[in-house]
Amino acid sequence: MSTNGTHSNGDLPTAKAGLDPNQGGDATKKTYHKQPTGLAWQTAQDHSNTNTLKLYGSCFCPFVHRIWIALEYKALAYEYVEVDVYRKPKLLLDINPRGLVPALRHGEWGCYESTVLLEYLEDLGGTPLLPQDPQRRAESRLWSDHINRNIIPIFYRYLQAQTTEAQTTAATDLTEQISKLVSAASPSGPFFFGPSLSFVDVQIAPWVIRMERVLKPYRGWPDPEPGSRWEKWVQAIEAEAAVRRTTSTNELYLDSYERYAENRPDTSQVREAVNSGRGLP
Ligand SMILES: N[C@@H](CCC(=O)N[C@@H](CS)C(=O)NCC(=O)O)C(=O)O
The missing domain is CATH 1.20.1050.10 (Glutathione S-transferase Yfyf (Class Pi); Chain A, domain 2)
Known part of the structure; x- marks a missing residue:
């Protein structure tokens, strides 16, 4: 735990004010985005109301993208919650002690690993992605x-x-x-x-x-x-x-x-x- 109450990423040094650790103190370096843009931003807005089914995700992450695509395709009711995965908020670590996204909460229950979550969503219903046979x-x-x-x-x-x-x-x-x-x-x-x-x-x-x-x-x-x-x-x-x-x-x-x-x-x-x-x- 660092002093500001967030977890740091293993052996990452503390970020300079306003910069991410991956920028190495160089503000000219690009870093990961912390909010979706374009159509994904609109979809996040449309799913910002509280729901028992919550996807904790980071907009750039392809493993999250899998779950988000499945939720949209299946037309399930859900809430999208953007998290800064390298500053690991407690609500993420409470579900996934490894601090990786995607993480899903459904009521009191939580789970992670994109391949496992895809199977879970399939079991929940909505438009199926797996064939019957x-x-x-x-x-x-x-x-x-x-x-x-x-x-x-x-x-x-x-x-x-x-x-x-x-x-x-x-x-x-x-x-x-x-x-x-x-x-x-x-x-x-x-x-x-x-x-x-x-x-x-x-x-x-x-x-x-x-x-x-x-x-x-x-x-x-x-x-x-x-x-x-x-x-x-x-x-x-x-x-x-x-x-x-x-x-x-x-x-x-x-x-x-x-x-x-x-x-x-x-x-x-x-x-x-x-x-x-x-x-x-
Ligand atoms: N096996 C995991 C991989 C998830 C993963 O690697 N997510 C990345 C973001 S794309 C992450 O959470 N990284 C956090 C970190 O490196 O600390 C899954 O399929 O869900």
């Missing part, structure tokens, strides 16, 4: 596991890579892992299982959004090949109403990820895990 449900979980195990860690390794060689290797790896996913998807699409958004799409959507807004400007990640199945999928994700309503303006992502692109100290638990070769938190 048990074998399709198993496939949904299998390819969600592929996304979590193979695609997301490479996304961060690529973004944090500081040498051309490491960036080239990561770009090749990312392309390969996306190709495996695309091969497993319905040939006509545009989504994983066909015409509508599903569980697998929600698992990857926040990173698809960030490939265009973060990997492209910082690493030269290419647009999908014209006419490809991947292009069709990316366009469908970008156009999906629940995704659009929870996505901020491009600047928010560009600013919020500069610290990752520079592999700056004191950025996050994700950065530390990737640098040390550990699995993501």
Whole structure:
């Protein structure tokens, strides 16, 4: 605990007044945004009234984005509560002692981990994201596991890579892992299982959004090949109403990820895990 009653991020030094620890005392460095912008800001306003189901989230965070997309798609009643995840308010730590977002409170009960929360929302009802058929449900979980195990860690390794060689290797790896996913998807699409958004799409959507807004400007990640199945999928994700309503303006992502692109100290638990070769938190 620091003296102002908030938790600091592990070994992060105390921030200079007004600056975040990831800025390293340099006010010219960009940092993460603390409020959503654009359509996501409007959606946050529309869900600011108190509700028994509360999402504690940070606007830049892709793991939060998953839960927000699911809540919107399912049209469940909920409250969106923006938290500064690196200053860890007590209301977050009370739910998740690891101090990570997303965290969900439902009445007295609380839980965390985006993949677990997606399953919980599915159990609550609203428009389903998982198919009915048990074998399709198993496939949904299998390819969600592929996304979590193979695609997301490479996304961060690529973004944090500081040498051309490491960036080239990561770009090749990312392309390969996306190709495996695309091969497993319905040939006509545009989504994983066909015409509508599903569980697998929600698992990857926040990173698809960030490939265009973060990997492209910082690493030269290419647009999908014209006419490809991947292009069709990316366009469908970008156009999906629940995704659009929870996505901020491009600047928010560009600013919020500069610290990752520079592999700056004191950025996050994700950065530390990737640098040390550990699995993501
Ligand atoms: N495995 C977690 C990962 C969540 C996560 O890493 N969230 C980041 C923000 S994108 C966070 O809370 N970081 C806080 C920190 O690094 O202290 C999940 O799927 O929910």
